[in-house]
Amino acid sequence: MRIVDVNEFYSPTGGGVRTYVDRKMTILGEMGHELIVIAPGREDRVEERAGGRIVYVKSPGMPFDSNYGLLWDAAPIHELLDRYDPDVVENCSPWRPAWIVTDWPGTGNKRAIRSFFVHNDNVEAYPKRWFGGVASPQAIERAFAWYDRYQGRFLDRHDTVVTNGPAMTARLRARGVRVDATMTLGIERRHFSPAFRDEELRAALLDECKLPPGGHLLLGIGRHHPEKRWPVVIDAVGRAGAKLPVGLILLGRGMATKALERRIGESPHIRLFRPTYDRARLAAIMASVDAYIHASDAEPFGLVGYEALASGAPLILPDAGGMAALADPLYTETYRARDAVSCAEAIGRFFARDQAPIRAAAAAAADGVLSDEEHARRLIAHYDAVIATATARTA
Structure with a gap:
C-alpha cells in the first residue's frame, strides 16, 4: 500500500x-x-x-x-x-x-x-x-x-x-x-524503558537546577506555545519550591520561549533546554527524573506522556485533555487544569508520598503502553x- x-x-x-x-x-x-x-x-x-x-x-x-x-x-x-x-x-x-x-x-x-x-x-x-x-x-x-x-x-x-x-x-x-x-x-517501545534510569544523569540534571542529589526533579517536554500552558507549571514549581527542593527541566523551543524565560526570571531551579532528537538520550532523561509534569488541557493525545510512562516515570497531570486518560492514582497526581496553585499542591502531595511504590507502579504500567x-x-x-x-x- x-x-x-x-x-x-x-x-x-x-x-x-x-x-x-x-x-x-x-x-x-x-x-x-x-x-x-x-x-x-x-x-x-x-x-x-x-x-x-x-x-x-x-x-x-x-x-x-x-x-x-x-x-x-x-x-x-x-x-x-x-x-x-x-x-x-x-x-x-x-x-x-x-x-x-x-x-x-x-x-x-x-x-x-x-x-x-x-x-x-x-x-x-x-x-x-x-x-x-x-x-x-x-x-x-x-x-x-x-x-x-x-x-x-x-x-x-x-x-x-x-x-x-x-x-x-x-x-x-x-x-x-x-x-x-x-x-x-x-510509541517506539524499544527506546523507552525503566531500565534506562541513570542516577548519575539525575544528579547532573539536579545540579543544572542548582539542587543536590537529594532534591526532587521534574521534567516537562513540548513546544513553547500558549496552548501548552507552561506558565502554569513554572508558577507551580516556583510555589512548591518555597517548601521543597524541587527543580524543573523543560525541553522545547517555540514562539513563547522568550516569554517563558521572562516568567522564570532569576529562579535557579528551572531550566530551559532545546529539544533532544537523540532517542537514547531522551529515554535516559525520562527514566531518570522523579516525575513527568504536564500542563496542556487541550492536548489531543499526549504522545510524550506515554513515552514518559513507558520509561517508568510517574506523572503529574491536569484533570482535562488527552493526557488525563493516563492518570492512575498508583503513579499519578492530578490537579485542576490551568490552576498553578492546584498544580503546586499536586507537586507537594506527590513528593510527600513514599516514592518507591510510586515508581514501582509506574514501571509496572510501562509494559502496557501500546507500541x-x-x-x-x-x-x-x-x-x-x-x-x-x-x-x-x-x-
Whole structure:
C-alpha cells in the first residue's frame, strides 16, 4: 500500500506530529508499505528515508510560528499526487489542505481513498483558551459550532475519519463531528524503558537546577506555545519550591520561549533546554527524573506522556485533555487544569508520598503502553477495509 500524507503540521524542527510520522514511515516500510509525506518547506526539496520520503513544497511560513508552514497552492500538490498515484491520501489540516485533498480528481480509473487523521482540536486549543476566563466550555462550544459545521463539509468528502485516541473521539462526537475509527497512537517501545534510569544523569540534571542529589526533579517536554500552558507549571514549581527542593527541566523551543524565560526570571531551579532528537538520550532523561509534569488541557493525545510512562516515570497531570486518560492514582497526581496553585499542591502531595511504590507502579504500567507497530498494523487493516468497501461500491 502507498500512502501519501499531505501534512501541513509536519515541521523539520520537531513536534509530536513529526515524531509520529517519522516513526510510522519506518514501520510501514518494514511492513512492505510506503509512506510519502508532502510538507511545507522553505524550498522545494526531497529527503529520502527508509520506508518513504519527505517531499517539501516551497510554502509561506505560518504567522507567529516560524517552525511551521502553510500549504496553499493546490497545483504542485495535485501534481505530486498524480505522480505518486497513492492508494490512500491522508490529511490532518482542516484548512486549505483539506480542500486541496478533496478536490484532487485522482489518476485514471483509480480513486485513492481520502483519510482525515485528526491530530488536534482547534476548538479546545484556541477558543477555549482565549475565552475560558469569561465563558463556560459549553457556551464556547455553542459559539463556535460554525467550526464543526465547517469541518463537516470537507469530512463528508473523505472516505474515513480517524482520531489519534479515545479522548479526541469522545470530544468530537460529543459535538456531533463525524469519527469513523479510533486509531490510538503507540510509541517506539524499544527506546523507552525503566531500565534506562541513570542516577548519575539525575544528579547532573539536579545540579543544572542548582539542587543536590537529594532534591526532587521534574521534567516537562513540548513546544513553547500558549496552548501548552507552561506558565502554569513554572508558577507551580516556583510555589512548591518555597517548601521543597524541587527543580524543573523543560525541553522545547517555540514562539513563547522568550516569554517563558521572562516568567522564570532569576529562579535557579528551572531550566530551559532545546529539544533532544537523540532517542537514547531522551529515554535516559525520562527514566531518570522523579516525575513527568504536564500542563496542556487541550492536548489531543499526549504522545510524550506515554513515552514518559513507558520509561517508568510517574506523572503529574491536569484533570482535562488527552493526557488525563493516563492518570492512575498508583503513579499519578492530578490537579485542576490551568490552576498553578492546584498544580503546586499536586507537586507537594506527590513528593510527600513514599516514592518507591510510586515508581514501582509506574514501571509496572510501562509494559502496557501500546507500541507504534501495533498502531500501524491497526491503521493498515482499517485502510484495507475502507478500500475494500470503496471498491465494492464502484464495482
